[in-house]
Amino acid sequence: xxxxxxxxxxxxxxxxxxxxxxxxxxxxxxxxxxxxxxxxxxxxxxxxxxxxxxxxxxxxxxxxxxxxxxxxxxxxxxxxxxxxxxxxxxxxxxxxxxxxxxxxxxxxxxxxxxxxxxxxxxxxxxxxxxxxxxxxxxxxxxxxxxxxxxxxxxxxxxxxxxxxxxxxxxxxxxxxxxxxxxxxxxxxxxxxxxxxxxxxxxxxxxxxxxxxxxxxxxxxxxxxxxxxxxxxxxxxxxxxxxxxxxxxxxxxxxxxxxxxxxxxxxxxxxxxxxxxxxxxxxxxxxxxxxxxxxxxxxxxxxxxxxxxxxxxxxxxxxxxxxxxxxxxxxxxxxxxxxxxxxxxxxxxxxxxxxxxxxxxxxxxxxxxxxxxxxxxxxxxxxxxxxxxxxxxxxxxxxxxxxxxxxxxxxxxxxxxxxxxxxxxxxxxxxxxxxxxxxxxxxxxxxxxxxxxxxxxxxxxxxxxxxxxxxxxxxxxxxxxxxxxxxxxxxxxxxxxxxxxxxxxxxxxxxxxxxxxxxxxxxxxx
Ligand SMILES: C[S@@+](CC[C@H](N)C(=O)[O-])C[C@H]1O[C@@H](n2cnc3c(N)ncnc32)[C@H](O)[C@@H]1O
Numbered sequence: 330x331x332x333x334x335x336x337x338x339x340x341x342x343x344x345x346x347x348x349x350x351x352x353x354x355x356x357x358x359x360x361x362x363x364x365x366x367x368x369x370x371x372x373x374x375x376x377x378x379x380x381x382x383x384x385x386x387x388x389x390x391x392x393x394x395x396x397x398x399x400x401x402x403x404x405x406x407x408x409x410x411x412x413x414x415x416x417x418x419x420x421x422x423x424x425x426x427x428x429x430x431x432x433x434x435x436x437x438x439x440x441x442x443x444x445x446x447x448x449x450x451x452x453x454x455x456x457x458x459x460x461x462x463x464x465x466x467x468x469x470x471x472x473x474x475x476x477x478x479x480x481x482x483x484x485x486x487x488x489x490x491x492x493x494x495x496x497x498x499x500x501x502x503x504x505x506x507x508x509x510x511x512x513x514x515x516x517x518x519x520x521x522x523x524x525x526x527x528x529x530x531x532x533x534x535x536x537x538x539x540x541x542x543x544x545x546x547x548x549x550x551x552x553x554x555x556x557x558x559x560x561x562x563x564x565x566x567x568x569x570x571x572x573x574x575x576x577x578x579x580x581x582x583x584x585x586x587x588x589x590x591x592x593x594x595x596x597x598x599x600x601x602x603x604x605x606x607x608x609x610x611x612x613x614x615x616x617x618x619x620x621x622x623x624x625x626x627x628x629x630x631x632x633x634x635x636x637x638x639x640x641x642x643x644x645x646x647x648x649x650x651x652x653x654x655x656x657x658x659x660x661x662x663x664x665x666x667x668x669x670x671x672x673x674x675x676x677x678x679x680x681x682x683x684x685x686x687x688x689x690x691x692x693x694x695x696x697x698x699x700x701x702x703x704x705x706x707x708x709x710x711x712x713x714x715x716x717x718x719x720x721x722x723x724x725x726x727x728x729x730x731x732x733x734x735x736x737x738x739x740x741x742x743x744x745x746x747x748x749x750x751x752x753x754x755x756x757x758x759x760x761x762x763x764x765x766x767x768x769x770x771x772x773x774x775x776x777x778x779x780x781x782x783x784x785x786x787x788x789x790x791x792x793x794x795x796x797x798x799x800x801x802x803x804x805x806x807x808x809x810x811x812x813x814x815x816x817x818x819x820x821x822x823x824x825x826x827x828x829x830x831x832x833x834x835x836x837x838x839x840x841x842x843x844x845x846x847x848x849x850x851x852x853x854x
Pocket of ligand 1: 501532560561565
């Protein structure tokens with residue numbers, strides 16, 4: 330009897346960047362959103378006792394309050410988390426650390442209020458070893474107690490959010506740029522990319538998601554999408570290496586510590602066979618010499634091209650100044666790259682709002698309570714004058730509301746109704762003119778992007794094989810569509826005659842009349 334063969338499947342801890350699941354989990358990356366542009370990466374830990382002086386276990390301290398990790402665990406992504414009152418325990422007391430640092434600083438000093446644009450190292454809550462319970466008792470964390478000092482949202486990591494929250498070690502490639510770059514270099518599931526330098530890993534995360542089509546397994550022989558990333562700076566290399574592991578991306582992004590100008594892009598002499606290349610280097614033209622199909626320089630026996638031999642390769646280089654662009658383009662031309670093009674991304678946020686102007690609108694945010702036109706201004710003045718006149722008459726007569734001032738106008742109705750008696754919509758988002766305003770300051774230039782294509786090599790034999798398979802070029806020559814009117818008429822007549830129809834206009838008219846009958850006689854005058 331034939332037994333089905335069992336294929337062992339390697340189970341990977343799938344990256345939260347590729348599949349975060351529906352809820353937060355322990356020992357995984359989550360992003361704490363403090364405000365729209367203020368995001369903090371946190372590695373959530375299950376509380377097992379006092380941590381860093383907090384009885385509730387690990388705590389994220391922000392200017393919007395304190396958040397024990399226990400309150401952020403096992404909740405649906407996107408949940409709003411309320412701040413907690415935390416028991417600082419021993420943290421409140423001054424204690425000296427071995428390095429002489431004061432470990433008893435107040436909770437707010439651990440504020441993760443980051444500025445996204447600085448290039449300084451940001452605080453990332455990384456998993457730390459739990460501190461020993463002080464009294465030798467079982468490690469049990471104190472349950473968190475709600476506080477009304479604020480709230481945060483807990484978000485799943487995505488390359489876009491990571492770009493906004495990552496610890497900056499260098500200038501990074503931002504989302505508007507990398508989304509365009511990945512599209513232009515045809516990065517898609519299954520692509521193999523070369524990236525240099527890795528820097529802070531912003532582009533690496535985005536490209537890993539773009540090429541991902543499963544983790545490589547020994548039994549799956551077809552190659553999977555992969556990013557071969559290179560970084561020259563040793564500290565950055567080590568930091569990024571550990572980040573890739575923590576994010577479950579080490580199978581997708583292969584990071585190598587290397588000066589690519591000198592040593593190129595092959596890994597232990599083996600070609601990555603890249604389909605696309607992204608260079609974010611100070612001198613991309615120096616790396617281009619390694620991105621060729623073949624080398625003529627002596628002493629390169631056994632050298633293989635790092636590029637995929639059976640495909641055209643797409644490249645993008647990212648340079649902040651035009652001098653670098655000029656040098657890159659010259660090198661590309663020399664090395665046979667074609668379709669060279671430079672693009673600058675001009676990123677501009679547009680705010681679309683309803684512009685509500687009018688005296689009769691309720692006082693509300695986004696409402697400008699001034700006359701929307703001359704007509705409304707005149708109507709309002711007339712109304713005030715009439716009331717003033719009435720008031721003067723009433724005071725002469727000594728009426729009941731003689732004390733009322735002209736301004737004691739009942740505005741309740743005018744607040745709700747227009748002068749034309751029209752009720753304002755109770756849906757403010759439908760009122761007013763829809764206007765779109767750009768940012769006053771346009772944050773445009775990040776860098777110049779140079780794109781190019783290196784066609785695949787094509788031998789005489791391949792040309793002959795292609796011609797044999799798809800024969801073309803042997804057809805009789807035929808000119809279609811003559812330029813002058815007489816020739817076009819002649820061509821048409823010949824065509825119609827060939828199709829069995831009459832070539833000249835009068836015969837065609839006669840034929841049609843025969844088919845549908847004569848037109849009715851014109852009416853007598
Ligand atoms: C602007 S950063 C790259 C930022 C990265 N693209 C990102 O999105 O985070 C440039 C990086 O290139 C690295 N680098 C410079 N010269 C290099 C070389 N010859 N080989 C490899 N990396 C190099 C630098 O150390 C630096 O980290």
